[in-house]
Amino acid sequence: MSETTRNRLMLAIALVLAAIYLFPLYWMYITTLKSGSAMFATPPSFWPSDPQWSTYAYVWESRNLARYMGNSLIIAVGAVTVITLLGTGCAYVLARYRNGWVDVGLFLILMLQVLPASLMITPIFVGFSQIGLLDYPRLAVIIAIAAKAMPFFVVLVRATFMSVPMELEEAALVDGNSRVGAFFHIVLPLARNGILVSAILIFMQAFGEFVYSKSIIQAVEYQPASVGLNSFMGPNTNEWNNIMAFATIYVTPILAVFVLLQRRIVSGLTSGALK
C-alpha cells in the first residue's frame, strides 16, 4: 500500500468516526427545524423540507429563555472571576515554592478533583443551609462550582507559571522592581495565555454545570439553562423540536467560542507561554 493510499484511508476513517461522533449534534440542529409530523415520520428525513424557524422565537418567549441564559451567564462569570482571582495567586505560590507542605497541598488539591460532584453535593448542601447561604442560591452555586473547578485551574496555571523562568523575576528585582511589581510586570504578562485558556475552559464547564444548580437552586427565577432544559423534559414529552431548540440556543454560543478559540486553547494547553 503506498503512502498516499494509506493517508487517504486514514482520512476516510477519521471522517467516518467524526460523523458518528457529531451525529447527535446534527440531529439536534435538524430536529429544531422540523414540524411536529416531520419529527415522527418514518423513515426520518435528514434534511427538513419545510424549515420551521419560528420554533426558536416560540421557545425563547414561552420558556423565558432570556432569564435562564442570564442566570447561566451570571453563574459562569461569577465562578470564573472567583477562580481566576484566587486560583492565580494559589498557582503562583505552588509553582515558586518547593517544600513538603507544598507537596501536601498539591496532593490535597488533586484529591479534590477526584471527588465527583454528585458525592460532594450532599455535604455542601447541608453546610450551606447551616450558614444560610441557600438564601442566595446563585452565590451558593458560584462558590460550589468554584470549589469544584479550582483544582483544575490551579494545576493548569501552575504549569504555566513554572514555564516562566525564575531568572526573569530575579532580573526584574535587580532592575529595581519589587516582588509584587515583578509579578505583575513580568510573570503575569508571560502567563497570560495559560490563564486565559484555563479561564475559558472553566467558563465552559461552569456554563453547563447541572448537579449543583439543580440541587441548590429551588426558585425557578434563579435557575440556569441547564436546569431549565432538564425541567422542560418530562416523562410524556413529545415536543422534541422545542426542546432541541432550547438546547441549540444554549450550546451554540459555547460551541462558537470553542471553534473560534480552539487553536489558541490547544496551543495554550500543550506549550508554555514562552517560545
Next chain:
Amino acid sequence: MTQQIELSGVNKYYGAYHALRDIDLSIRKGAFVALVGPSGCGKSTLLRSLAGLESISSGDLIIAGEKMNGVPPRKRDLAMVFQSYALYPHMTVEQNLTYSLRIRGVKKAEAKKAADEVAATTGLSILLHRYPRELSGGQRQRVAMSRAIIRNPKAFLFDEPLSNLDAALRVHMRKEIRMLHDRLGATSVYVTHDQVEAMTMADHVVVMRSGLIEQQGAPLDLYDRPVNRFVAGFIGSPAMNFVPAKVGADGETLVVDLGGPQTIRMARPLQPGLNVIVGLRPEHLLPAEAGRALLHLPVASVENTGAATHVTTATTPELTLVLNGRIPLSPADSVPITFDAAHLHLFDAKTEMRLVPA
C-alpha cells in the same frame, strides 16, 4: 583606593547545609574580580548574595560604604547579567533596555535617548525594535550587557555570561567585556567555572571550593604560588601533574614514584623523609638534550596540534607534557625530560598545603 564591595565573615546556610563559609573579600572600585571554582563551590551563591537574591546568614556586606545585609535587590543599585540572559520575552530590545529606567520614573524621551546611546556603543541600534526571540545568541548576550550598562550601576555582576556561546564567540566576548569594563571604569564581579576566563579577564581571581575561599590574588600569583594542591590543579590548562614523592635522607633530593623510583634535586632543602606531592606544570617539562635528562618517561600517546605536541606518559600516575613544536614520538618511545627545579611545586602529602615558601 576606595573599596566598592566589602564582605567580612559572611556565612550562608541552607538549612543544615553550609553554603558560604567565613567569606572575607574586598573589591576596590574599578576592579574586575573573577569568582571561579567547580560547580557547587558557592560562587554563584556568593554573587546572588551580593545582588540580594539570597540573604546571608551572618557577617557584613558593605556596598559603596553602606551596609546592605537585609536590603532588597532593587535598592542595591547593582546590575546583573544572567547566564540565560533573562531578557524579558514580551518586550522589545528597547523596552528591555529601558525597563530599569522606566521603573525609576525616568521620562520616556530620556529613556529612549539613553537606550539609543547604549545601543550605539554595543552595536544594537538596528535591533532595537526586535523581540529577544528574533535575536541570535550573541545578540541576546549584547542586549543583556546593554541592559546592565544603561543603568550606570555601582557594580556589574556577571553570572557565567559566556557559557551559552560557542567557543569562538566566547573568546571574542571575553575581550569585549574586559574592554567595556575598562571604558566604563566599572567595578565588576564575574562568576565562571572556566579558569581560562578568570585568568584572562580578571585583575583579581578568587578560587572557591565547598563554600570556602581557597585563595585569592592576582592571576599570575595564583599560577606561580598556589597555596594548596586544589588551587594548583584548578588554575592552569592543561592541569598540573601531581606525583607522590618522598624527601631523600639528605633533605635535598626527592625520590619520585612514577611506577618506579626516580631521583631529582630540589631547589631548597626540606625535612628528610617527609612525604610530599610534587606538582609539575605540563608547560614546564622540557625535552632534554642527550645526557642532561632529569627524568626518562615512557610515552603512552601523542597528540599533535601543529604548534605543540601533547604527550601522555605511560607512568603511574600518568603525566601530561606540552612540548613546543613537532617532536617525532610514538608510543613505547621514552622521552628524556628536564625542568627548572624552581618550577617544582611541593605540597604536604597529608594536608595538601604548599610546602616551600616561594
